[in-house]
Amino acid sequence: MKLRAIALLGALAAILAVAHYPGTAGAAPAAHATPAGLQYDEILRVVVAPATAPPPGAFHADYQQALADAGKMPAEPPPSKHRGLGAIVSAISNAGQEVKRAGAEVASFANGHLTRVAYYKGWMRTDDIGAQTATIDKCDAHQVIELNLARKTYRIEDTNPTEAAPCDTPAPAGPQHAQVENEAPGTANLTVSAKSTSLGRATLDGIATTGSNSVTEMAMTNATGSCTNGDFKVETTRYVSTIRQPRRFCPLPKVRGVASTPVDVVVRGGCKPAMHGVAGTGAYGSLGSNDRIDMYLKMAMIAGTPQAQGGYVSVMQRGNVTWLTRDASEKLFSIPAGFTKE
Numbered sequence: 001m002k003l004r005a006i007a008l009l010g011a012l013a014a015i016l017a018v019a020h021y022p023g024t025a026g027a028a029p030a031a032h033a034t035p036a037g038l039q040y041d042e043i044l045r046v047v048v049a050p051a052t053a054p055p056p057g058a059f060h061a062d063y064q065q066a067l068a069d070a071g072k073m074p075a076e077p078p079p080s081k082h083r084g085l086g087a088i089v090s091a092i093s094n095a096g097q098e099v100k101r102a103g104a105e106v107a108s109f110a111n112g113h114l115t116r117v118a119y120y121k122g123w124m125r126t127d128d129i130g131a132q133t134a135t136i137d138k139c140d141a142h143q144v145i146e147l148n149l150a151r152k153t154y155r156i157e158d159t160n161p162t163e164a165a166p167c168d169t170p171a172p173a174g175p176q177h178a179q180v181e182n183e184a185p186g187t188a189n190l191t192v193s194a195k196s197t198s199l200g201r202a203t204l205d206g207i208a209t210t211g212s213n214s215v216t217e218m219a220m221t222n223a224t225g226s227c228t229n230g231d232f233k234v235e236t237t238r239y240v241s242t243i244r245q246p247r248r249f250c251p252l253p254k255v256r257g258v259a260s261t262p263v264d265v266v267v268r269g270g271c272k273p274a275m276h277g278v279a280g281t282g283a284y285g286s287l288g289s290n291d292r293i294d295m296y297l298k299m300a301m302i303a304g305t306p307q308a309q310g311g312y313v314s315v316m317q318r319g320n321v322t323w324l325t326r327d328a329s330e331k332l333f334s335i336p337a338g339f340t341k342e
Contacts, residue, residue, distance in 0.1 A: 037120035037324035037332070038246055040293070043112035047313040056239050056296040059205045059319035066114040070130035112317070119246035120329040136333055139250030145335065148342075154335050155342040183270045186225030190273035193217050202239055204295040205319035209239040211296075220273055227271040232301070239296040243321065293318065 043066050047053045054062055116127040127134040127149075136145040142160035147153075199211030219231040297316040324332065 034325070035323035036326040037118060037329035039116065039118040039322045039324055040318050041320040042115050042117055043317045045112040045315050047315060053298050053313050053315045054317065056202060056211065057204055059317045062112060062317060063114070063319060065111045067129065069111050070114050118324070118332055120324065120333050122247070123333055125333060147335070147339065152339045153342045154339045184226040186223065186227035186271040188220045188223040188227035188229070188271065188273040190275050191219050191221070192275070192277045204239055205321070207241045207243070207295050207321055209241050209295050211237070211239040213237050225270065227273060235300045237298040238294050241293045241295050243293045245291050245293050295319070
């Protein structure tokens with residue numbers, strides 16, 4: 001039950017970390033004459049003690065290390081087309097490659113997982129540098145293109161919803177013994193405090209940014225019933241550019257029962273804590289206001305109970321921001337010449 005309380009507080013911490021979005025200042029560097037697309041590299045890591053998080057401004061050195069680690073990762077083995085003894089030999093060979101790949105992934109994750117992201121016409125392309133694969137998401141066209149850059153192959157997935165084929169009515173399922181949520185009533189006092197400090201302006205990998213540090217603390221006390229006492233803290237350091245974050249274009253379905261407060265988002269079962277310290281939804285800011293590209297984002301989540309020892313630190317670094325011409329974008333979002341269909 002205590003783990004459930006920590007999960008509740010942790011989810012609320014993540015929401016608040018997004019909500020406390022700092023204002024931006026400064027100017028982004030001049031783009032090309034008529035930019036049509038945008039591309040940048042991203043390094044994502046989870047820092048585990050005794051390792052320390054990289055500071056803002058370390059992208060270039062970390063990028064070179066992540067790139068070197070990606071070069072050591074073997075490409076995905078091709079699917080086996082052999083039969084009989086040949087299939088066994090091929091499977092053993094592929095298994096060996098997978099073991100090497102798993103070891104390389106573990107080693108490279110210590111220095112960060114490197115991806116390249118590009119946007120064009122509401123489309124999104126994500127390259128996994130180490131795996132030598134790319135995914136092109138054309139949401140409005142209901143199409144996802146998977147590229148294997150090492151094998152020079154591709155496959156296209158149609159994401160357009162289709163009518164399900166008629167099928168026989170399944171037999172009634174037996175009684176479900178697993179209890180996912182505790183529906184028993186419960187109450188608690190959930191106290192939230194937050195503060196934010198400006199870190200001033202900084203230029204990261206040639207991009208003007210504004211930094212801030214925010215700390216949000218939560219504590220659930222006087223718990224009864226299905227609620228459990230616990231406390232949690234999240235500290236976020238971020239440097240935000242003035243570059244607008246492109247979005248995939250895809251109409252969102254209307255959703256009924258949208259939560260009106262962060263508590264409504266995370267509360268499950270019968271536990272109904274009473275909010276203190278931060279009143280109403282306005283104090284959280286606009287959850288959709290994060291429309292600028294973060295060049296650096298460090299989030300440390302620290303649990304104050306023995307059941308969730310230590311917490312964790314995640315760090316995201318971005319750099320190599322490039323504005324793309326229309327011709328370059330069209331080429332990047334098309335199937336390369338010489339690729340064959342899987």
